[in-house]
Amino acid sequence: MPIDPTVAIGSPVGEVEFSWNQSDVLLYHLGIGAGSREGDNLSPDALRYTLDGPALQVLPSFGVVAPTFHMTDPPPLDLPGCDINLAQVVHGSQAISVSAPLPTSGSATIRTTLTDVWDKGKAAVIWQEGVATSPAGEELWRVRSSIFVKGEGGWGGDRGSSQAVEIPDRAADCDVAYDVTPQQALLYRLCGDRNPLHADPDFAKAAGFPAPILHGLCSYGIVLRELTDALLGGDATRVTGFGARFAGVVFPGETIRVQGWHEDGRLVASATVAGGPRDGSPVLADCWVDLA
Template structure:
C-alpha cells in the first residue's frame, strides 16, 4: 500500500548536522522580501534584516529552512511507509518555536521524526517534527510541519483533528500588503527548496497549476516578517514562535495582504490575495505569533 501508518508513525528520519553564516541569513531575508520597499536601503529598521554586522537579527522562520539551505536537489520524499509522488504534495502547515534569539551564524544538528499520518479520505496528511540542538545539546528551536498528499487517502487511518483560530471581530491592529515580485520563487528556491513546482512551468501544469506557484514557506516568511515589523517594532527577538496553515496558493506577481490582531498576549493573523481576479483568496490561515 502507498501509505502504511504502522510503519510511518514514530519513524525517525535521522539527524543532520549543518552550519550557516550571516550570508545565508541575508539571502533568506532578501528572499522573503526584506529590503524591497522604497527607502529600505537607508532605513536602520529595514537594514536589521539585510545588512551584516552587529545589528543583524534573524527571523525565527529561518530555523525552518536552514537545515537544507544549501541543498541543490529537489526535496526527497523517501519517507518510511509512505510511497508518494512529489507532484501530489503541497505544504499543509508549519510551526516553529525558538528557545531564544537565533544566532547569525553557527552549527546545529536537527533530528526529525514522523509523528502522525492522517487519512482525510481523498488525501493524506503526514506530520514531521524536528528538533535542532547546538553541539552542547542545548535545544535551539523546534519545528512541526505537515504535507498534504492528494489522492493518497482512504487507507483506513485516523482522520486527525483540526482547530481553527478565530480572528477578532474588530478592525485589525495591522493591515499591510506585500507585492510578490515575478522572480520571488526563483530567488527563494536558492534557500534550499528546488521543487520544480515553483520554477518549471511544464511541471506546474502537470501538477494541476496554470503556472509555477510561490513556495508556501516563502509566504510563511513574508507574513511573519510583516507581522514582526508592523506589530513588534521589527524586533525578531520578541518572537517565540509562529504557526500557520497554508490555505491557498500565491502566484509570483500577486499581492499578499496581511491582517494582524493583538489578542490574549499573542498575535493572530490571516493573509489573503489583494487585487486581481483572485482578490480575497486565502493564503495563510490559523496564524498565531507567540511572543
C-alpha cells in the same frame, strides 16, 4: 498500500548536521522580501534584515529552512512507510518555536520523526517534528510540519483533529500589503528548495497550476516579517513561535494582504491575495505568533 501508518508513525526520518552564517541569513531575508520597499536601503529598521554586522537579526522562520539551506536537489520524500512522489504533495502547515533568539551564524543537528498520519479520505496528511540542538546538546528550536498527499487516503485511518485560530471580530491592528515580485520564487529557491513546481512552467502545468507558484514557506516568511514590522516594531527577538496552515497559493506578481491582531498575549493573523481576479483568495490561515 502506498502509505503504511504502522510503519510510518514514530519512525525516525534521520538527522542532519548543518551550519549557517550571516550570508545565509541575508539571502533568506532578501528571499522573503526584506529591503524591497522604496527607502529600505537607507532605513535602519529594514537594514536589520539585510546588512551584515552587529545589528543584524534573524527571523525565527529561518530555522525552518536552515537545515536544508544549501541543498540544490529537489526535496527528497524518502519517508518510512510512505511510497509517494513529489507531484502528489502540498505543504499543509508549518510551525516553529525557538528557545532563544537565533544567532546570525552557528551549527546544529536536527533530528526528525514522523509523528502522525491522518486519513482525510481523498488524501493523507503526514506530520513530522524536528528538534535542532547545538553541538553542546542544548535545544535551539523545534519545528512541526505537515504535508498533504493527494490521492492517498481512504484506508479507514484516524482523520485527526484541528484547532482553528479565531480571528477577532474587530478592526485589525495592522493591515499591510506586500507586492510579490515576478522573480520572487526564483530568488527564494536559492534558500534550499529547488522543487520545480516553483520554477518550471511545464512541471507546474502537469501539477494542475497555470504557472509556477510561490513557495509556501516564502509566503510564510513574508507574513511573519510583515507582522514583526507592523506590530512588534521590527524586533524579531520578540517572536518565540510562529505557525500557520497553508490555505491557498500565491503566484509571483500578486499582492499578499496581511491583517494582524494583538490577542491574549500573542498575535493572530490572516493572509489573503489582494487585488486582481483572485482578490480575497486565502494564503495562510490559522496563523499565530507567540511572543516573549
